Amino acid sequence: MSAGPAPPVSGEITIRVRYAETDRMGLLHHANYLVYFEQGRTELLRAWGLSYRDLEDQGYLLVLTKCEVRYRRPARYDDLLTLRTTVVKTTAVRIDHRYELFCDGVLLTEGTSTLACVDREGRLQALPEFLREP
Numbered sequence: 001m002s003a004g005p006a007p008p009v010s011g012e013i014t015i016r017v018r019y020a021e022t023d024r025m026g027l028l029h030h031a032n033y034l035v036y037f038e039q040g041r042t043e044l045l046r047a048w049g050l051s052y053r054d055l056e057d058q059g060y061l062l063v064l065t066k067c068e069v070r071y072r073r074p075a076r077y078d079d080l081l082t083l084r085t086t087v088v089k090t091t092a093v094r095i096d097h098r099y100e101l102f103c104d105g106v107l108l109t110e111g112t113s114t115l116a117c118v119d120r121e122g123r124l125q126a127l128p129e130f131l132r133e134p
Contacts, residue, residue, distance in 0.1 A: 009086060009087045010044075010087070011043060013043050013082075013085075014080060014082055015080075015081045015082075015083060016078065017077055017079045019077055022076070022077045027074040028074065028079075030069070033101070033111065034069070036081075036099075037083075037085070037097070040084075040099060041085055041097060048130070058128070060117055061119065062115040063115065063116055064113060066114040067113045069110075069111040072107060072110070073107075075103060075108050080103070082103075083101050084101075084102070088112070090127065090132050092126050093116055093117050093125065094115065094117070095117075096113070097112065097114075097115070098111070099111040099112070
């Protein structure tokens with residue numbers, strides 16, 4: 001990727017909670033928060049002008065090595081949520097993200113994740129230069 005303007009380190013998306021994502025109580029099932037976090041990472045990368053597919057086609061695979069979630073308040077069926085995804089830190093082989101999920105300005109959930117860059121054989125490899133901190 002050619003040098004250009006610095007990519008954003010944070011981005012926001014909106015997500016509507018679908019009925020199929022809820023449990024019998026009408027609450028967003030806990031596992032779906034991780035799906036939303038992945039969606040946030042994917043859209044942040046897209047804002048940089050790339051997709052995960054582009055990275056994979058270049059031989060860079062990003063695997064989840066750690067994820068933490070703190071549930072403060074539940075999300076419910078049909079809520080319109082705002083997910084803020086932020087790149088907190090990058091190293092030669094790792095990207096750390098932070099997530100904040102809001103409904104009507106109220107913080108519902110916080111999370112963090114670590115992704116490692118590996119090759120097709122699963123060996124650690126350096127992140128592409130454009131994903132590292134300047």
